[in-house]
Amino acid sequence: MTVAEPQAGSATPQPRPTRNRPRFRQWGFGLEAVLAAALLAVSAVSVWRLNRGFPNVDAVLVSDVPAGAVLVDARGPLAYRRGHAPGARHLYARNLLTFRGAIGGQLAPHDEIVAALHRIGLHPHDTVVVYGDGSGLDAALVTLVLQVNGVNARVLRGGASSLGANRSSDVPRVTPSSASFTRNARLLVTAKDSLSHIAENAVAPLDVRSDSAYEKGHVANAVQMPPSAFWGAGRLPRYADFNAMLAAARLTGDTHPLVYSDDLRSAALAWLALTAYGISHVHVVSAPFASLEQAGASVTTTAASAAVSRRSQSLCWK
Amino acid sequence: MAAQTIDMRGEICPYPLFETRKHLEALGSGEELEVYVDYPLALDNITRWAENNGHTVVEVVEEGDSEWRIVLRKS
């Protein structure tokens, strides 16, 4: 704080205008207009993105049954007998699994699966709509296995309740088929093949189990996303949420996820959502995590740095 | 003709206004206070407060990039 000499001889001038920067004014107006336009554009794009569905959803999900499609009921025998859509054939998801040893079961041998497909009279290139109880688990697994064998199968949104009230208890008469099915070995891979994929660094392991199972031990570098991330209340998650979770897990673009779980049905759900999202190279391990461990996968307890959690949303109360 | 000059450059909010008020209250009626500020909000605050309280803003001179010399006269 300084004390200055009073200045002599100055009359009291009028208050003078303070700002005189014409050259900057123009820049200012320009930037303001650009920012306003950009903000408007961002808002418009956001509204569009908030309302969009999954880009590739038609490859795996349908809302109505197309004419000429074969209906397949993926639910258990009790539910099927109690009442299924008229003409729907029964292919119980659990019948596609064997439970020798592993908890969640692994995929049954190819011949057994083909026999099951023959029994309900399916051929490759048939158009099939699979429905379950709405939880997505059974329907996703059946659809996955059908697609692996070359059948154009898709899941019906909402499960059995989307089919109207007409119910039948009669098993439809079907001529068994004898078509030959070739299995797509890229989509559904054995534990051994998974290891070579991992060794070649060609895949991004994705662990679809609970948090506690993941913490106890997971494949090295595997990112964890719980089954609820892929499906809830009979439908796919919101596109923006799913997008954010995949971005946090670094699973966008050209990455090839290798999905494994304890329950092949959860892995199938993950496959469903990832394919609907537009990731074209999804591999599903046909055996549970324990088999991967047994086959020699390197297992760790350190969480992968790209952890999917709500914390990555920068919200102060989570 | 400023009876007092205070340099509030570098001060954080709200000390420019606070010190200005303190020193202006201590002056006699008609005396002038010269305040140096280097923050636009301080310029707004001080001049607005002065005008709202009956004092006169004699002049505001831009001394440099974001630097002002305000002269207030107490009512």
Added chain:
Amino acid sequence: MTTFTLISGLIVGLAFGYALQRGRFCTNTGFRDILLSGDSTLFRAWALAVLVQLVGVTLLHAMGALPITVPPLWLGANVVGGLAFGVGMVLAGGCSSGTCYRVGEGLAGSLLALIAFGLGVVVTDHGILLPLERGLRAATVSDTRIGATLPEFLHLPTWVLVPPLALVTGAWLWRSGVTRYRSGGWPWQVSGTALGLVGVAGWLSSAATGRDFGLSMTGPLRTWFASLLGTPSALDWGSLLIAGLLAGSFLSALIHGELRWRVPKGQRLLQSLVGGSLMGVGAQVAGGCTIGHSLTGLSVLSLGSIVTTAFILFGAWGAGYFMFIRPMRRAMHGAPS
């Protein structure tokens, strides 16, 4: 982090920072100056911003175009955190957004306050002050999905409550006199509207990246500081908002000739440090700051935000009284005539 997140976060941040700097928008000054000098200019800017966002977000949500989350009500945490934040911001000379945009203008004191803020948030979030946060938040009253909102509390539907609120606030704002802005900044009507619109755009673009909230500083600053201090989190929309904010205010100051490196005396630097830390701790405990609660949270009529804002106000007034009003009265009594 996707391309859309990157671009939208930065653009909203740039617009936010630019508008803050042009409008000299600081809730601290707005709240405190009502007591200190009777000047309600910035308070009106803030009220207008809240009003615009309230109307915008309510409409968009009612149309089903915008998913929202409501900050929860934690009575203990909201009160204590709000008070701490209010005191802290008066000490530091700026609220959270004020501090950030002033960093862009070149104020060293605000830079120190920002660093202290970030550290305060991190220490409370997963450091030694975590028990404090947990204890105060133990009185959680609401579920974060739905939250406790004013309409729910009053058992009134939103569409009944919002229009009268908006009209009353609008009428009060309309009756304001002319204000002079010698520094050439935006009048409060412009800055309030601009910030309200930026807030709405923030809600939309953030929701489109999966983060169902609007503008906020505490969470994003936690992400930045936690990442810098060794617990990396994925950079998301909120993180880019902060980066854009700093850049936007910097650009605005540069263009308008208000960019200048200003360093206060030692005592003020210490004050900024202490104030910033208090702000950080208070904001993390309460679950938000003057942006997260007092701007964004109020736009969804969150009870937690209402309580926190009220206590930020009380804290600021309390600190303002003891730091400025009382010394001034004493000085006036003892002043030579």
